[in-house]
Structure formats: structure tokens, C-alpha cells
Amino acid sequence: MTVELDGIVERLAGEAAGGEGVEAYAELTTETQVNAFQGEVERLTSASSSGVGVRVVRDGRLGYAYTADLSDQGLRECLAEARANLEVSSEDPGNVLPEPGDHEALDGIFDPRQAAAAPERKVALALDLEARTRAADPKVTQVESARYGDVVGQLAIASSNGVRGSFSVTHAWCAAVALATEDGQSQVGFAVDAARALDDLEPGPVAREAANRAVRMLGAAKPPTRTIPVVFDRMVAPSLVGVLLAGLSAEEVQKGRSLFADKLGQRVGAAGLQLVDDGRLVDGPGAAPFDAEGVATRRTVLIDDGVLQCFLHNTATAARGGASSTGNARRASFKSTPGVSAHNLFLAPGELDQAGLLAQAGEGLLVQDVSGVHSGANPVTGDFSVGVSGLLFRGGELAEPVREVTVAAQLLDILKGIVAVGSDLRFTTGSIGGSSLLIGQMTVAGA
Amino acid sequence: MLEDAVVRKVLGAALATGGEWAEVYVEDRLSHNIRLEDRRVEELVTGRDRGAGVRVVRGTASAYAYTNRLDVEALLEAARVAAAALREAPQQEVRDLRRREPEVRHPVAVDPAGVQRTTLAELVRRADEAARGFDPAVAQVTAGYGDVRQQVQVANSEGFSTLEERVRTRFVVQVVAARDGVVQTGFDGPGRSQGFELLDEFPPELVARNAAGRAVAMLASRPAPAGEMPVVIASGNGGVLFHESSGHGMEADLIAKEASVYHGKQGRRIGVERFNGVDDATVEGAWGSYAFDDEGTPAQRTVLFENGVCTDYLTDLIRARQLGLRASGNGRRQSYADVPIPRMTNTYVLAGDDDPEEIIRQTPRGLYAKSLGGGQVNPVTGEFVFGVVEGYLIENGEVTTPVRGANLVGDGPSVIAAADAIGNDFEVKEGICGKEGQGVPVGNGAPTMRIARMTVGGTGGPA
Numbered sequence: 001m002t003v004e005l006d007g008i009v010e011r012l013a014g015e016a017a018g019g020e021g022v023e024a025y026a027e028l029t030t031e032t033q034v035n036a037f038q039g040e041v042e043r044l045t046s047a048s049s050s051g052v053g054v055r056v057v058r059d060g061r062l063g064y065a066y067t068a069d070l071s072d073q074g075l076r077e078c079l080a081e082a083r084a085n086l087e088v089s090s091e092d093p094g095n096v097l098p099e100p101g102d103h104e105a106l107d108g109i110f111d112p113r114q115a116a117a118a119p120e121r122k123v124a125l126a127l128d129l130e131a132r133t134r135a136a137d138p139k140v141t142q143v144e145s146a147r148y149g150d151v152v153g154q155l156a157i158a159s160s161n162g163v164r165g166s167f168s169v170t171h172a173w174c175a176a177v178a179l180a181t182e183d184g185q186s187q188v189g190f191a192v193d194a195a196r197a198l199d200d201l202e203p204g205p206v207a208r209e210a211a212n213r214a215v216r217m218l219g220a221a222k223p224p225t226r227t228i229p230v231v232f233d234r235m236v237a238p239s240l241v242g243v244l245l246a247g248l249s250a251e252e253v254q255k256g257r258s259l260f261a262d263k264l265g266q267r268v269g270a271a272g273l274q275l276v277d278d279g280r281l282v283d284g285p286g287a288a289p290f291d292a293e294g295v296a297t298r299r300t301v302l303i304d305d306g307v308l309q310c311f312l313h314n315t316a317t318a319a320r321g322g323a324s325s326t327g328n329a330r331r332a333s334f335k336s337t338p339g340v341s342a343h344n345l346f347l348a349p350g351e352l353d354q355a356g357l358l359a360q361a362g363e364g365l366l367v368q369d370v371s372g373v374h375s376g377a378n379p380v381t382g383d384f385s386v387g388v389s390g391l392l393f394r395g396g397e398l399a400e401p402v403r404e405v406t407v408a409a410q411l412l413d414i415l416k417g418i419v420a421v422g423s424d425l426r427f428t429t430g431s432i433g434g435s436s437l438l439i440g441q442m443t444v445a446g447a
Numbered sequence: 448m449l450e451d452a453v454v455r456k457v458l459g460a461a462l463a464t465g466g467e468w469a470e471v472y473v474e475d476r477l478s479h480n481i482r483l484e485d486r487r488v489e490e491l492v493t494g495r496d497r498g499a500g501v502r503v504v505r506g507t508a509s510a511y512a513y514t515n516r517l518d519v520e521a522l523l524e525a526a527r528v529a530a531a532a533l534r535e536a537p538q539q540e541v542r543d544l545r546r547r548e549p550e551v552r553h554p555v556a557v558d559p560a561g562v563q564r565t566t567l568a569e570l571v572r573r574a575d576e577a578a579r580g581f582d583p584a585v586a587q588v589t590a591g592y593g594d595v596r597q598q599v600q601v602a603n604s605e606g607f608s609t610l611e612e613r614v615r616t617r618f619v620v621q622v623v624a625a626r627d628g629v630v631q632t633g634f635d636g637p638g639r640s641q642g643f644e645l646l647d648e649f650p651p652e653l654v655a656r657n658a659a660g661r662a663v664a665m666l667a668s669r670p671a672p673a674g675e676m677p678v679v680i681a682s683g684n685g686g687v688l689f690h691e692s693s694g695h696g697m698e699a700d701l702i703a704k705e706a707s708v709y710h711g712k713q714g715r716r717i718g719v720e721r722f723n724g725v726d727d728a729t730v731e732g733a734w735g736s737y738a739f740d741d742e743g744t745p746a747q748r749t750v751l752f753e754n755g756v757c758t759d760y761l762t763d764l765i766r767a768r769q770l771g772l773r774a775s776g777n778g779r780r781q782s783y784a785d786v787p788i789p790r791m792t793n794t795y796v797l798a799g800d801d802d803p804e805e806i807i808r809q810t811p812r813g814l815y816a817k818s819l820g821g822g823q824v825n826p827v828t829g830e831f832v833f834g835v836v837e838g839y840l841i842e843n844g845e846v847t848t849p850v851r852g853a854n855l856v857g858d859g860p861s862v863i864a865a866a867d868a869i870g871n872d873f874e875v876k877e878g879i880c881g882k883e884g885q886g887v888p889v890g891n892g893a894p895t896m897r898i899a900r901m902t903v904g905g906t907g908g909p910a
Binding site for chain 2: 037040042043048050062065066067068074081082084087088091119123144179185187222254257259335336372373383385386405406407443447
């Protein structure tokens with residue numbers, strides 16, 4: 001099928017008329033998902049889908065169209081729509097296609113074992129995960145969700161500028177949500193594992209972690225409002241870093257929507273803090289030899305020793321800003337034009353694990369869950385106020401669970417307030433890796 | 448769309464290994480989206496998406512396979528893949544497919560597909576101009592228009608089929624306002640199950656001024672206080688809160704898993720006596736409406752709370768059968784690539800008797816949540832968090848200082864039990880609701896409501 005995608009994008013790129021640039025981006029994905037519930041397969045989904053997106057540029061204008069109809073007629077119509085859409089778009093110096101460049105293949109993002117994995121093993125893994133989660137603790141009364149999922153993807157790109165590239169990638173993951181009940185109160189706990197192949201997934205630790213995170217929240221009550229040190233758990237830290245990510249995109253900067261806009265070269269975080277995006281880090285799910293418009297990926301240090309170094313660019317933002325692309329063009333799918341985003345974003349890990357951070361802080365709140373990030377955290381204004389639940393700790397030891405709490409602060413104060421980054425960095429299914437984070441002081445609002 | 452003969456053949460293959468029933472869902476979607484940002488028409492995107500999914504069901508177990516090739520071979524292969532996941536039961540027959548006729552329609556006066564591209568470009572430019580003209584503090588404007596024509600065919604081996612064409616149109620404006628180093632955003636985004644006539648009711652200038660007004664009003668804000676206080680929620684916004692904090696818990700998949708705070712609460716008094724809430728997919732032309740859900744069940748109106756008593760849950764076919772409930776027509780999916788699950792449509796808190804202005808006058812001190820952002824809920828506990836994107840203090844029965852960064856924290860049952868004033872006004876907010884990775888259009892409506900006590904999270908210190 002790779003050959004087929006290559007052929008489609010090359011044919012479309014070859015249709016370019018004089019003065020016009022044409023880029024075609026095609027995807028083919030096969031996916032499986034298995035949900036287990038009470039010892040049975042509750043749902044199995046198996047899919048194969050493909051599509052192509054066509055970008056046409058001429059005289060600084062852009063037209064885009066996509067189609068899931070890969071017949072000759074479907075492709076012809078798609079190109080015609082993209083050309084017609086170009087006519088009403090405004091001129092913009094960013095409407096250019098990248099020049100071809102070299103990109104090195106990236107070993108380790110495609111695992112042939114996954115491409116060959118039998119459906120029976122996927123079903124068995126989901127059932128095993130469900131059984132283990134249920135058995136992990138007597139207080140677990142239900143396994144709300146036990147899932148296995150995988151994706152085998154192929155991608156091809158070609159442009160009339162001479163960009164050519166294709167690669168394959170695999171992902172496999174499993175996740176459990178345990179429900180624990182005691183004295184009429186229910187609590188949920190989530191855990192996830194991700195790898196390049198099913199063979200490397202570990203349902204045992206996922207089950208134990210999901211159960212533990214539910215059980216330890218039993219009896220949670222609303223604490224009094226205080227200002228105390230806060231440790232964000234490795235699994236919630238990505239939501240926090242995710243809010244920063246928007247402001248680090250050159251697109252947001254150019255559109256006046258980034259609170260980092262005028263802060264290049266300035267201190268934005270605590271001393272020693274390093275924020276990195278690495279598109280070639282195979283441990284992260286966002287690894288790829290080239291980005292969504294065919295530009296080679298790289299490692300970019302965004303914040304070094306607390307000082308803002310640069311922004312993330314694709315070809316459009318680079319052309320507008322007189323910079324060069326950092327290889328950060330990304331698309332959700334063939335249905336969208338390339339935007340700017342990170343591949344694998346993370347805060348460089350520190351020395352201490354989570355227990356070490358709790359010991360360092362002495363007393364405070366360990367946040368195990370955040371909610372309302374998409375509404376309560378505003379990357380433009382820097383206001384940050386989210387609902388959290390977790391456990392108080394004293395003398396470095398976990399104590400009583402708390403819920404219906406909000407923590408609020410200014411985003412830049414949070415960044416500057418990071419006292420330590422944990423050593424427990426891990427990527428799972430998202431493009432942001434998580435480590436435990438210790439923030440010096442935050443307002444924790446309860447009753 | 449597929450011919451009945453092809454559909455019957457695919458359903459037959461799907462049932463070959465012992466499913467109780469099987470279903471074919473076919474979708475063909477044509478969309479146009481135009482977006483203006485930074486004074487430029489950034490892009491106009493035409494999208495053509497189509498595909499089919501075959502589902503085989505036995506009890507609560509299901510297997511689903513989809514493809515975006517619509518030839519018989521690809522469909523039969525999908526049916527075989529789905530069937531292979533279920534075994535060990537006697538084979539069922541495919542019954543004659545009786546075509547269900549729609550009981551409600553959502554008429555389209557002006558077909559969006561016929562609208563000129565230049566007209567679309569003009570719409571977003573007009574919105575840009577109106578927003579910038581509203582106040583010199585307006586620094587950035589994003590305006591978007593989108594329409595979709597979705598043709599949906601459903602055929603079920605138990606003997607029915609449906610065919611529906613759904614047209615939806617939406618216009619959205621987001622404004623960033625800045626003054627003296629303070630930056631605030633405002634949003635408005637009306638949408639309907641209508642055609643291009645949406646723009647007659649909501650011209651770009653109106654939507655732009657609403658969004659700009661919200662952003663500019665918040666420039667004078669100070670950080671919101673933190674702590675417990677009475678909260679008056681402006682009309683429309685209480686619907687969003689109701690949707691998130693109670694509606695999700697009444698979706699029958701969560702009920703069946705006993706993973707909802709509303710499990711076992713049917714017939715029990717939860718809210719104040721005057722509290723009435725419904726989910727209604729039949730509202731003509733509303734954003735969350737349709738004629739049939741994505742399993743071919745006719746659209747319905749379901750009462751969720753009547754006089755404060757928990758009444759009905761929202762079901763899809765699998766959950767209705769499992770729980771012995773009526774199929775409420777709430778089986779929805781984002782696209783052919785997704786399995787249907789119980790979802791809300793237009794979720795409304797019905798109007799009460801109180802004068803909205805009087806509600807504020809009789810609140811000595813509290814928060815007026817004029818506009819809520821998105822929210823999140825844990826349906827097991829009913830706990831939620833909501834961002835207040837436009838909020839004001841209420842002091843001595845008057846709306847006073849704007850406050851920013853406020854979050855509402857609480858749980859669904861407590862909120863409807865503490866709703867001590869329900870206004871006689873009513874408004875609807877449109878949005879996209881996400882669940883299990885699937886986004887579907889939903890409308891949320893409510894009158895002005897006062898919640899006697901609620902936790903407010905803010906950075907302004909204790910209230």
C-alpha cells in the first residue's frame with residue numbers, strides 16, 4: 001500500500017501548472033481497539049481508512065481540499081476544489097511550500113511485530129488487563145474501562161518543489177480505569193502504558209497503578225483554602241506543559257496570542273529549567289523523520305536554564321518571521337493544513353523521583369488529577385485555574401485525599417515557581433512527556 | 448448511498464457467525480470551512496469524507512469494522528472482520544428492511560452548497576470589521592463559517608432502514624482585546640440544523656459584537672475571589688453546566704456500568720421541586736437535532752428531571768435492551784469511523800417563574816457567571832469544573848466589578864438541589880461535546896439560575 005500512496009501523491013504533485021505549487025499528503029491507517037468489560041469483549045473495532053489532502057499555493061495565496069475518495073475522479077475533484085478555494089484566500093507571505101531537504105530515516109518508530117500481531121493477542125491483552133485491574137485491590141468494585149488500542153500508519157508526501165518522503169509507524173497502548181467504592185463514595189483511577197508493539201506493553205503495572213490511584217482517593221473531602229507547595233503527578237504534568245505549548249508556537253506569537261511573544265532571551269522559568277522538543281526521540285509517540293510538510297525533524301531547546309531561546313516554526317511561520325522551519329509542521333490528519341506543534345515536548349528530568357520531591361517539599365498537595373484545563377487555563381492571558389484532586393502530604397508522606405479543590409495562579413508564576421522536575425519522565429499516548437513537578441507555592445482553594 | 452440488495456448481503460455476512468443483530472451505517476459528508484484570522488482569509492477548505500461501518504452485536508458485546516471504500520468487496524470484508532469477533536451462537540436471519548419515515552424534519556431554506564465562495568469570504572471580513580469597530584481595544588479577530596451536508600443511511604438486520612440528509616451551519620467569532628497590559632478573549636458561535644439562512648438571524652456583525660463585547664468587558668476585571676458563595680448563572684450557560692454535571696451521568700452506558708452518580712436514582716428526588724430538565728432531538732432546526740439518531744431510532748424528547756425527580760436515562764440500542772429501557776434515540780457517532788454511544792442532543796433546563804433581574808436583586812453577595820467556557824466532569828462522582836469566561840461580582844443585589852480567572856467547582860446533584868431561583872427567560876448555547884474521542888454537535892439551554900452555594904476558584908484570595 002505504501003507504493004500506492006507514493007503514486008497518488010506524486011501524480012497530484014505532477015499536476016502543478018506554471019506558477020503554481022501543489023503538495024499532496026496521504027495517509028493510510030489501520031487501527032484496532034478492544035474494550036473488555038466483566039470478562040468479555042465489550043467492543044472490538046477494526047478499521048482501515050485513507051485519504052489525501054491537497055495544498056495549492058500561487059501568488060501568496062493558499063487553497064486546500066481533502067478527500068477520502070482516492071479514485072482518479074475523486075483526486076481530480078479534490079485538486080479542482082483546492083484551486084477554486086485559493087481564489088478567495090488572502091495573500092500571505094507564509095503561503096509557500098518548503099524546498100526539498102535531506103531527512104534521515106528514523107529507526108524504531110515502526111515495529112514489524114505490531115504489523116503482524118494477531119487479533120487474538122489483542123483481545124487477550126484487554127481481557128487480561130481487565131482481570132488484573134479487578135483483582136488488584138479488594139476495594140476495586142468495577143473496572144470502568146480496560147482497553148487495548150493500536151495504529152499502523154503509513155504516510156506519504158510529495159510536492160511540485162520536489163519534496164518526496166514516506167514512512168510507516170506503529171503504536172500500541174493499553175489503559176485501565178478502576179472504580180473503587182467505600183462507604184458510599186466512589187473514586188476512579190486511570191493508568192496507561194504505550195509502546196511501539198503490543199509485545200512491550202505491561203498490563204500488570206497498569207492494573208496496579210489504576211487500582212492504587214482509585215483506592216487511595218477513597219474518603220476524599222474538601223480541604224480548607226491554603227497556600228502550600230504543590231507536586232503535580234507525572235500523569236497530570238502534561239496538561240500543565242500543554243498550556244505552555246500553545247504560546248511557544250510561532251503561529252500564536254505572530255498572531256499576538258502568546259504570552260511569550262516579547263520574552264525571547266528573557267527569563268521565563270526557574271533557573272535550571274529546560275524545555276525541549278525532540279522530533280527524533282523514538283521513545284516519544286511523535287517521533288518522525290520529517291514533519292507534516294516534509295521538513296526534517298530535529299531536537300529544539302525552547303527554554304534553557306529558565307531563559308526562552310526560540311519558538312517552534314513550520315514553513316509558513318518561518319517565511320513570515322524571517323526564520324527557518326524547526327520541522328514542527330503538524331496535522332491532525334489529512335483533513336487539515338499544517339499547523340505548528342511539538343513532536344515530543346518535555347521538561348528535562350531532574351535528580352529526584354516523586355517520593356524525593358515530596359520529601360523535599362515536606363508538606364503540601366500531590367495533584368493526581370486535573371480537570372477543566374481547556375476552560376480554566378488561558379494560554380493568551382496566562383490565567384490558570386483548574387479543578388484538582390489528590391492527596392495532601394506531610395513530612396514527605398502521603399496523607400488524606402482531597403477533592404473539589406481548585407488551584408490557581410499565573411502561568412509564568414508557575415513556570416518560575418518550578419522548584420524541581422522529577423526524574424520520572426515518561427511518554428505515553430500524547431506528544432507531551434510527563435515528569436512529577438514541584439511548584440513552590442500555589443493557592444489551593446477548597447472550603 | 449447503498450442499494451438495499453447490497454445492504455442485505457452485507458448484513459447477511461455480518462450475521463454469519465452468530466451475532467444477534469447487525470447494522471450497516473453509511474455516511475457521505477461534504478463540508479466547507481472558511482477562516483479569517485489576523486485580517487486575512489487564511490483558508491477555505493472543502494472536505495469530502497465518506498465511508499461505511501458494519502456492526503455486529505450480541506447482548507452488550509459488539510464488533511465494528513469500517514472502511515472508506517464503498518464497493519461491495521470492501522463492505523463484505525468489513526462484515527467478515529466484524530463477524531469474526533463474535534462466535535458460538537445460532538445464526539440470525541436478516542429481516543425485510545422497512546424504510547422508516549421521519550417524524551420530524553429540519554428544513555433547509557438556503558442550501559449552503561450553492562453559496563458563492565466570495566460570499567463566504569465577505570461574511571468573515573464583515574465580522575472582522577464589526578469586531579474591530581466595536582472598541583479600539585480589540586486587538587485580534589478570528590472569524591469562521593462552516594457548513595456540512597451529511598447523508599446518513601442506516602440499515603438494521605431486525606428489519607428497518609433510514610435515510611437522512613442533515614445540514615448544519617455555524618458562524619463563530621473569537622476576539623482578543625488588550626488594554627494596559629491586560630489581555631482578554633471573547634467568543635460567540637451560533638449554529639443550527641439549518642442552511643445558509645442561519646446568517647439572516649445571526650448576521651456576522653451581531654456575532655462579532657457579542658464576542659467583542661465579552662472580551663472588552665473583561666478588560667476591567669480583577670482576579671476572581673476564591674471560596675464558597677451564591678452563583679447566578681446567566682441564561683443559556685446553566686444549560687452547559689447541566690449538560691456536563693448531570694446530563695453525562697444520565698447517559699445509559701455509564702448507568703449500565705454503575706459508573707454514574709445517577710445510577711439507581713430513577714424516581715428519586717434529586718433537585719429542587721421546580722427543576723425540570725429535558726433532552727430533545729426534535730427541536731426544529733436546533734444545532735443538536737436530527738430526524739433519526741445514528742442507529743436509525745427516531746429523534747425524541749426525553750424528560751431527565753421532572754419537578755426535581757430523576758426520570759429517564761438517555762439510551763442507545765444496546766443499553767436500552769440491556770437495562771430494559773425505551774430506546775430514546777440518543778445513539779450518536781461522530782462519523783462512520785466511530786461506534787454509536789449514548790449522547791445528548793439539545794439538553795435544556797426548562798424555564799421557571801422568577802424574574803432574572805429580581806434574582807440578582809435578591810442576591811446580596813455572590814458571583815454572576817455571565818458566560819461559561821468549557822467544562823469537565825467526572826460522571827462517577829458528578830464533580831465538575833467550569834471556567835467562567837465572563838464573570839462579575841454581585842454586591843448588594845447589583846452586578847458590579849468584572850472578575851477573571853474564576854472557576855466553578857461542584858457536583859451535579861448538589862447544583863440542582865441548590866438551584867434556589869429559576870428564571871422565566873431561556874437561551875441556548877451551541878457547542879461540540881466530546882466523549883470517548885468523539886465530538887458531536889450539542890445545544891445546551893437554560894434560564895437564568897441561582898445556585899445558593901458553590902465553590903469558586905480564583906486567584907484573588909479568599910472571598
